[in-house]
Structure formats: structure tokens, C-alpha cells
Amino acid sequence: MSINVTLVRESTTSQETLDDGTTGLDLFGQDRTIVACRVDGQIRDLHLPLPDGASVEPVLIDSPDGLNILRHSCAHVAAQAVQNLHEEAKLGIGPPITDGFYYDFQVAEPFTPEDLKALEKQMQRIVKEKQSFRRRVVSDDEARAELADEPFKLELITDKGSANAEDGSSMEVGAGELTIYENVRRNGERAWEDLCRGPHVPHTGYIPAFALTRSSAAYWRGDQKNQQLQRLYGTAWPSKEELQAYRTRMEEAAKRDHRKLGSELDLFSFPEEIGSGLPVFHPKGELIKMQMENYSRQRHLEAGYSFVSTPHITKGHLFETSKHLDWYADGMYPPMRVDEERDADGNVTKQGIDYYLKPMNCPMHNLIFQSRGRSYRELPLRLFEFGSVYRYEKSGVVHGLTRARGFTQDDAHIYCSREQMKDELTRLLTFVLDLLKDYGLDDFYLELSTRDPEKSVGDDATWEEATRTLAEVAQSSGLELVDDPGGAAFYGPKISVQAKDAIGRTWQLSTIQLDFFEPGLFDLEYTAADGSRQQPVMIHRALFGSIERFFGVLLEHYAGAFPVWLAPVQVVGIPVAGEFTEYLEEVAAKLRARGVRVEVDSSDDRMQKKIRNAQKQKVPYMLIAGGDDRAAGAVSFRYRSGEQKNGVPVEEAIEEIVDAIARKVQV
Structure with a gap:
């Protein structure tokens, strides 16, 4: 017997006549860029037979759906690794999330960095074994019998009609049939199983690049009234290059974390005495916020609000x-x-x-x-x-x-x-x-x-x-x-x-x-x-x-180096020696008269330390003055980038700064 399907690839379609029982794997071969197929709009495992008359479309590994399948499959591998090394571990929920996945476990002790290294090695072994993901439909009673030692899974089976995406339970059970996914070795031996709706990649060898990133405490189904668990976070990507690019982005993101920058730049804090999620803004932070609000007010008035x-x-x-x-x-x-x-x-x-x-x-x-x-x-x-x-x-x-x-x-x-x-x-x-x-x-x-x-x-x-x-x-x-x-x-x-x-x-x-x-x-x-x-x-x-x-978004976008119009301190005057402080105060007065936020560093620190301090605070402009500058009515103009212009007439320096503020430029 034969079946007919409509094969959809990007913008082209073709009619295909296939043997009855042909699977997605048979149709697409061992192309590991394809991790599932969309059959009449529903995403299905590649190992399932295709129905007659269906519209079939490959799901690519780098598509949003493909990445979710890849990452959820990797979450299963992580859970298998945990139970291989921690036999007492009980399984929670393991959905894909943005750029990765997590899986929750009840374990005797919190995961340590050493645990994560050992788990990654165990995951690498599972991936190399190319264990197949096999879907099996079960009744409620069959699922309860097979998962009798998994209390959290038993609860999901009981609550399957109320599963939802917010707590991740919809990845495990839905309102319809229950399915269990088995990880099967090439000799046919069952290595592990989990309650799951799927779909999954054909086998673990389809997971080319992954990493465990961290662990944390979590509560069962996100409710603090429930059992506290350990959450294992990880990421998975279609290639090692993409995994490395992700790691680079995360390193950069850590440097830009607005909570870290907010403390370093003295912008805001979250006092424990006030309560979680309730920020207080310090003078510099409130000044930035005020500038943001004032400009918005101006634009709204112009727009008829x-x-x-x-x-x-x-x-x-x-x-x-x-x-x-x-x-x-x-x-x-x-x-x-x-x-x-x-x-x-x-x-x-x-x-x-x-x-x-x-x-x-x-x-x-x-x-x-x-x-x-x-x-x-x-x-x-x-x-x-x-x-x-x-x-x-x-x-x-x-x-x-x-x-x-x-x-x-x-x-x-x-x-x-x-x-x-x-x-x-x-x-x-x-x-x-x-x-x-x-x-x-x-x-x-x-x-x-x-x-x-x-x-x-x-x-x-x-x-x-x-x-x-x-x-x-x-x-x-x-x-x-x-x-x-x-x-x-x-x-x-x-x-x-x-x-x-x-x-x-x-x-x-x-x-x-x-x-x-x-x-x-x-x-x-x-x-x-x-x-x-x-x-x-x-x-x-x-x-x-x-x-x-x-x-917070702008702070991370600019890595704390706000454009000059938003910077809390736009200019710092740095005298070469104490005797030039008065001259720079006169320059500062002219800047303030033009609406510029300026400070003069009159501390006892050496000039080079004053420059470093201004750079740490990400001040856009430094105006440095010594004897020659004072005599010429000029300043040495140093930018946040480290570039410097010497002997700039004061009025020219002021006009450059005022113009940059008006044009809202980054320096």
C-alpha cells in the first residue's frame, strides 16, 4: 500500500507518494538540521508514521519550535544524568525557556559546581550513546504504576486537566492522552523514561552543543507553599559555535547587569528594610530618571496629551x-x-x-x-x-x-x-x-x-x-x-x-x-x-x-555609559594641581549657566587617579587644566573613550558639549 502527502519546504510544495508506514525519519533521512515534522499543523516526532493525505513540513533545529524541541530533549538528558548519579532524586518539571531549559529535582543536598561538572560529563556519555526518544501512549493507571516512585509526576497525572504553561506542567501533561518518552539504547535496552507530551529529537546525538549553567532553589510548580526543590539550568544550541557565541553574550550581559552597575555607579538600591522589588533611587539615579521623565513630558505635551x-x-x-x-x-x-x-x-x-x-x-x-x-x-x-x-x-x-x-x-x-x-x-x-x-x-x-x-x-x-x-x-x-x-x-x-x-x-x-x-x-x-x-x-x-x-534596560544597553544628555554628571573638571582649581571652577560656572551638569574634582588625589575615577563613573567629558591652559584660556579636552584634544579654547569646548547634549549623541 502507499500513501500520498504534500511536502512543504520553505516556499515550495510537492506531492509525494510513499510506502504506507513511512516515518518522518524515512522521508527526511538523517539530516540533523531537521528535528521534528509539522503534520497538518501539529508538531510530531520524526519516528511516527505519516498519515495518508497529510501536509508535512520539516521543523528545523534553528527555528523557534526546533530550538524548543532541542532544549526540552536536552532537559531530559540532564534529568537522566541526575538520576544516574543521584538515585534518590525525584523528578519535577523540565520545560524549555528562553535560550535554554531547566529541570526541577527533589534531592538530598543542593547541587554544587562540582556536581554540575560531573553531570555534564554524564550528559556527554548519554549524547554519545545516541539513545532514541520513543513515545508511548499510556492510560492514567499505567502511568501511575510506572511512575509510582515519582510523587510529583503522580500529582501531574491527577491534575492533568489543569496543567498550564506558567508552571511548566503543560510540557508534561495536557487535557488529552498521557504519553511517556523512553530513552532507548541502540541494543534495545531502555535507559530511562519520563512523563512528557513531547515531541523530542530522534535521538540524543541530535544534541550537538549544550552546557549546564547554574542551579538554584525553586518551589514545586512555582508556589512557595509547596516543597522546595533544586532547579538545574542549562542551554543547548545547534552548533558549538552558537554555544560559544551564547556564552560570550552571557559574559557581556553579566558585565552589564543593571543591578551590578546600579551599585557601582551609586544609582539605586533595594534596602531589605523596605522590601523585595521596591527600589530607592540615589541622587545620580534620580537625576537620570528625572531627565528621562522630563523629556517624555515635553514630547507628550507637543503631541497633544x-x-x-x-x-x-x-x-x-x-x-x-x-x-x-x-x-x-x-x-x-x-x-x-x-x-x-x-x-x-x-x-x-x-x-x-x-x-x-x-x-x-x-x-x-x-x-x-x-x-x-x-x-x-x-x-x-x-x-x-x-x-x-x-x-x-x-x-x-x-x-x-x-x-x-x-x-x-x-x-x-x-x-x-x-x-x-x-x-x-x-x-x-x-x-x-x-x-x-x-x-x-x-x-x-x-x-x-x-x-x-x-x-x-x-x-x-x-x-x-x-x-x-x-x-x-x-x-x-x-x-x-x-x-x-x-x-x-x-x-x-x-x-x-x-x-x-x-x-x-x-x-x-x-x-x-x-x-x-x-x-x-x-x-x-x-x-x-x-x-x-x-x-x-x-x-x-x-x-x-x-x-x-x-x-534598567538603558543601563544595560549603554553598560552604564549613558549618552551625554542623560549622564548624571556630564563634565568633570580635573586640575593638574590645586592652584588650577579656581580656573576650572570659572569654566564650570560658564557650563552651568548653559544647563550643563558639571563637577570639579578638588580632592587631594593625583591627577591620574582623578582621571581613573571619572572613567569608572563613566563621565562623558573631562576638562583638564594646567598652567599653559590657564594662560591660553583653554582646556585639555578628554573624552570617555580616552581620546584627548589639548589646548581647546574654553568657549569652543563649551559649545561642543552643549551641542552634543542637544543632539543626544553618545561620546
Whole structure:
């Protein structure tokens, strides 16, 4: 018997007649750049027979799906290595993550660096054995019997209908059939097995380059109420060259870590006395933040935004109206019960009210729109706020400024008519991209997050209109558009601006969300030109995401060497000897009169140490002066790069600095 399939390769298709029982491996041979196949849109293992009439497409190892398969397969190899060396280890969950994978274990002692070296050697042996990954469908009872010694796997089997991507359990079980993947040696002997949905590479020899990177404590399924486990992190790549490039990037990223630079440059800190994820900005850090905010304010005023301000806390009823308590309560701090009154006997005479720290500003902005009658002549109404918000991030998720619990959103909500909607979105996306470029980021792509039917409100037709409109606006920008299925907020789809930094990492920055539902929840209306009452469309927009997070991104992007307009100290005057301090103070006074942030180092340190100190603080300009400079009314002009120009007239030096600030250049 034979079967017919449609083979899809890049932009070409062909009709193939194959023997019944032909597998993906038979079709594609031993090409190790192909790790799975997509059959009628579903990714499947290469060792499975192909069905008649199917559309078949190879999944390349360097594609996003291919990398996930590679890394999840490597996670299995890591888990096998752990149980080979630590027989008592119990298996948790091991999903792929950005640039790698992790696997959680219950072990007697935390993993040490020596353990990681031994585990890597064991993994290398498993890879060299070219153990095959073989998928086997099992019943719930069969899975329980085979995994009777794995308590965490037994829990997943019981909870298979509630598996989710956030805790990684969806990689193990879904709502349908259960499958176990066996690692089989070439002699047919079973080496290891794990509960898993797959797919996997054909055999371990398809894993050409990997490394274990670190270990840490973790909680079962990410919940601190559960058992503490040990998490093993690793990475895997299609080639040794790509693995080395990744290691180089990670070394550079470690040097640029904003938490490290924030301490070295005295910009901010996270005092234990205040609490996790709640930063305080020191004078230099606050000055940078102020410059970021002030420039943003200027640009927003020029673009026709109106500034508003709202409180940090509110009665819980507001978030009941907005439905955030229905859909977002896990991300909010617990309520504060206030205004309760009791008599002398302790009996409640007045019920208290729950107040919440606000996790977002949009409900309060809706109240501002609602505060009086609105006319179509006022639309688009663009409300803007630097609003402080508070979100209860889990402790394992908090990460410096880039994942904080308290932060300030540069938050805008735009109310417009349906007719204005598309033009306003187009204008808004252009405004967002232009402003990000002013801060030195210019390598973008866009992500379109669409509806999750299980986590959303509203009707299909409205969602389709909103999603289509955002897609058209994104496509007209000329930027690459990537789909993010199910990633929308509960009230509407969104465009996310993804920006690459100086070392090629991608950061999600601005978000633009189109909302047809919140205005209805708040009964927002305006009077149309024909006198009828109409409901506005609402556009949610956070340009930086948050000031704090954007600060952290820029700090890492520039490795602390901010462009001169953002640098907290733009110029340091360095006298060759103490007698020239007064001369440099006169130069500094002229610079300050032009708005330049300047200091004169009048310490007792030698000149070379003063230069080193300024370089460590990444100051853009050093003005050095000795006897010849003073006599000529000049300075020696030293740049952050180490380049130096001698005998530069003071007025010329001032003009160069002021011009660089105005043009927002990097020096």
C-alpha cells in the first residue's frame, strides 16, 4: 500500500507518494538540521508514521519550535544524568525557556559546581550513546504504576486537566492522552523514561552543543507553599559555535547587569528594610530618571496629551467595576480593611471598606473621563500620567528594576471614536517608535497578542475587529510582525514593541492595547455630532512599560555609559594641581549657566587617579587644566573613550558639549 502527502519546504510544495508506514525519519533521512515534522499543523516526532493525505513540513533545529524541541530533549538528558548519579532524586518539571531549559529535582543536598561538572560529563556519555526518544501512549493507571516512585509526576497525572504553561506542567501533561518518552539504547535496552507530551529529537546525538549553567532553589510548580526543590539550568544550541557565541553574550550581559552597575555607579538600591522589588533611587539615579521623565513630558505635551494624577490606593469597588478583581487579583497586593468602627464592647458599628494598592491606572482615568459630559469635539482625548503602581510579583520572579513590585508607569489612555481609531493608533505607534529612538534604541519588531478565550471578556466580532485593526496598523509600520497567540489582556488585543539592545537581547517595551469593553463597564459616553450618545474606544498605552524597567534596560544597553544628555554628571573638571582649581571652577560656572551638569574634582588625589575615577563613573567629558591652559584660556579636552584634544579654547569646548547634549549623541 502507499500513501500520498504534500511536502512543504520553505516556499515550495510537492506531492509525494510513499510506502504506507513511512516515518518522518524515512522521508527526511538523517539530516540533523531537521528535528521534528509539522503534520497538518501539529508538531510530531520524526519516528511516527505519516498519515495518508497529510501536509508535512520539516521543523528545523534553528527555528523557534526546533530550538524548543532541542532544549526540552536536552532537559531530559540532564534529568537522566541526575538520576544516574543521584538515585534518590525525584523528578519535577523540565520545560524549555528562553535560550535554554531547566529541570526541577527533589534531592538530598543542593547541587554544587562540582556536581554540575560531573553531570555534564554524564550528559556527554548519554549524547554519545545516541539513545532514541520513543513515545508511548499510556492510560492514567499505567502511568501511575510506572511512575509510582515519582510523587510529583503522580500529582501531574491527577491534575492533568489543569496543567498550564506558567508552571511548566503543560510540557508534561495536557487535557488529552498521557504519553511517556523512553530513552532507548541502540541494543534495545531502555535507559530511562519520563512523563512528557513531547515531541523530542530522534535521538540524543541530535544534541550537538549544550552546557549546564547554574542551579538554584525553586518551589514545586512555582508556589512557595509547596516543597522546595533544586532547579538545574542549562542551554543547548545547534552548533558549538552558537554555544560559544551564547556564552560570550552571557559574559557581556553579566558585565552589564543593571543591578551590578546600579551599585557601582551609586544609582539605586533595594534596602531589605523596605522590601523585595521596591527600589530607592540615589541622587545620580534620580537625576537620570528625572531627565528621562522630563523629556517624555515635553514630547507628550507637543503631541497633544493632557496630564493627570491619581492616588496610589482606591476602594476595591473600582476594580470590581473594571473586572480586574475577576481577572487580575493574583497580581494585586492583598486589601487593606479600613474605616471600620466598633463600640466600647467591640461590636462593629460601621463596616470597614477594602482598599487596594493600584496595579494599574486605567480605572481611575476612566473616572476622569466620566467626571463630566464629553463632546465629540474633545476626541481624541489623550490622558497621560506618571502613575505609581504596585503588583505582587512572586519572589522568584522579582529581578532588580526589570521586574519590580513597585514602579511608575508612563501611562496613557486615549479615548476616541471608532472612526478615529485606526488613524490614532497609527499616529500613536509612530510617536512611540520615534521617542524610543531618541533614547538610543532603534532595532525593533512588533508582536501582536491575540485573545485567550479562557481569559477574556466580550464577543467574538468585537475582538476580531480590534485584532484586525491592530494588525493593519502594525503591518503598515513596515516592521516585522510576530504573532503571540493568547497573549492579550482580558479586555483586548495588543501590539508590543520588542527592541534589541547593544548585545542583541530583545526587550519588550511599549504596549498598545485596543479596548472596546472597559468603556462599557464604566458607562463612558460622549455626545456625537448628530446629538446621539456614543461609547468611545479606549486605547491603553505604556510607552516605556515602566520608568524603572526602562531605566534598567538603558543601563544595560549603554553598560552604564549613558549618552551625554542623560549622564548624571556630564563634565568633570580635573586640575593638574590645586592652584588650577579656581580656573576650572570659572569654566564650570560658564557650563552651568548653559544647563550643563558639571563637577570639579578638588580632592587631594593625583591627577591620574582623578582621571581613573571619572572613567569608572563613566563621565562623558573631562576638562583638564594646567598652567599653559590657564594662560591660553583653554582646556585639555578628554573624552570617555580616552581620546584627548589639548589646548581647546574654553568657549569652543563649551559649545561642543552643549551641542552634543542637544543632539543626544553618545561620546
